[in-house]
Amino acid sequence: MKSDRPMGQEADAEKSRRQFLQTGALTATALFGTSIVAGCGGGGSGGSASGASFLPPATNPVAENSPALAPVSSPVPAPNPAAAPPEEASVPPLEKNPAIHSFSPTLAIRGNVIVITGAEFDWDASVSFGEVEATEFSVDSASQISATVPESAKTGEISVRTAAGTARSATQLVVSHAPRSAKGYKLAWHDEFEGKAVDTSKWSHGTATRDEAIQTVEAVTVENSVLKISTYTDPSTGKHHTGWLITSGRYELRFGYVEASVRFASRPGQWGAFWLMSQGNKSVDPPNPAAGVEVDIIEHRAVSKGNKDDVSNQFSSAVHWNGYKEGKTFSRGSNQQHLPEKQSFSSWHTVGVLWTPEGYEFYLDGAEKPYATIKEGVSLSPEYIKLTCEIKADDWAGRIPSSGYGRLGDSANATMEVDWVRVWQP
Structure with missing residues (x-):
């Protein structure tokens, strides 16, 4: 059935329909980050899409005598070259293995305090004399530990263990055979x-x-x-x-x-x-x-x-x-x-x-x-x-x-x- 409207009114209606479809495509592109409608700008009312369309079918098609809709503004912010780059998440530095440089004295009896010097000691460190773990020690700094020679310790290496690893002394601590009554001498x-x-x-x-x-x-x-x-x-x-x-x-x-x-x-x-x-x-x-x-x-x-x-x-x-x-x-x-x-x-x-x-x-x-x-x-x-x-x-x-x-x-x-x-x- 032919419209009995003048040709000029039909042209205006067709123009309004095209503007609506183009505005919707631009909005979808901004939201999904890619071009959505491939055929929305072509030909007359019989133009077909050459790609998939994310636009839903119109349930309330625009009346032929509806006024033209204003274009929808794109939500994509305008570029700002002067803006600072986004902050990156801070990454904690990797923990370093501990190291023992020296200890003093090198001869001891049970109850003596041994001062261990080195690097990368942390507050959760543990100390061992040979196979015997020390129960009395203090981490004085990242480079010094003071540890008491345990009752059952024997001559052997000293080790310091942290979350990053274990350090062992290059030489042995010589533990004397002094009796218990000489503890601390x-x-x-x-x-x-x-x-x-x-x-x-x-x-x-x-x-x-x-x-x-x-x-x-x-x-x-x-x-x-x-x-x-x-x-x-x-x-x-x-x-x-x-x-x-x-x-x-x-x-x-x-x-x-x-x-x-x-x-x-x-x-x-x-x-x-x-x-x-x-x-x-x-x-x-x-x-x-x-x-x-x-x-x-x-x-x-x-x-x-x-x-x-x-x-x-x-x-x-x-x-x-x-x-x-x-x-x-x-x-x-x-x-x-x-x-x-x-x-x-x-x-x-x-x-x-x-x-x-x-x-x-x-x-x-x-x-x-x-x-x-x-x-x-x-x-x-x-x-x-x-x-x-x-x-x-x-x-x-x-x-x-x-x-x-x-x-x-x-x-x-x-x-x-x-x-x-x-x-x-x-």
Whole structure:
């Protein structure tokens, strides 16, 4: 049916319809970010879309005599070149692995505080000594931790663990065998024998003749961080030689825990000893042990008097005071002590004495309880350290071999070896 409206009115209506469709397409493009209507601008009322249309079908088509609609404004904001770019979400920096640079002291007993220096320590860090986790420590800063050596700690590396990883020390913390009653003592003096000769700033050599032995410098050597005192016989003279080391005039102590790591290859007629001595150990009346005593931390021999018994796996400790005049000396001892079954003094053993104003406690290999306690003859005076080997014919250590002890370096030598000596004090 043909419209009876004038041609001009039909043209205006068609123009209005096209404007509406174009405005809707622009709005959809702004909302969905792509061109939606492909055929809305073409031809007459019979134009078809060449692409899918997101415009819904008109349920109320525009009346042919409706006035033209104003174009819909696009919601897309106008570009603003001067505007700042949107802020990016802040990304936390990656955590770095912790590192241990050093620690001090490097020798300790349980209860000592170790200061660990390094980097990237955090407040949630944990500390371990070997396999034992520390329960007392503080993170002082990102580069320092102070930690107390636990009761059950042994010699080993220190580790610090954080959320980022675990750091381990390049060297081991050496944990001493001091008894529980010495907890918290600090290292006062030591010799690890790390050089190639005796450190004469710490020790002096004996040069006297005592009983059947001449004390010589040549009898004492240091090699591979071990001190060795050899007892030998000069084949040209038949004289026996051995060595003495003492700290008199260089170092003396008054109370503390004194220990050493030792091993022995003793021979009949000879013995080795680790002991303390005082210049004040003299015969007086009445006796005055407070002025100084002899403290034998360990004495070792191969056989008993007359070569009667093999005592090479035994040892003894004792205290002697009031000098050495016959009938004047007072002595208290531990009696003969035995190593545990299947152990021998060809292996290393740690021996020590805890000396306090109340007396002496003697320990072996880190045992919790002393094998001997002596509460008499307590010295209240400074004492110095001695490492010695001696020879005496037909005495408590048996008979001297008729062939002697071989030339220096021979397998027949009697030897006493010392890995280290340490003194701990409150």
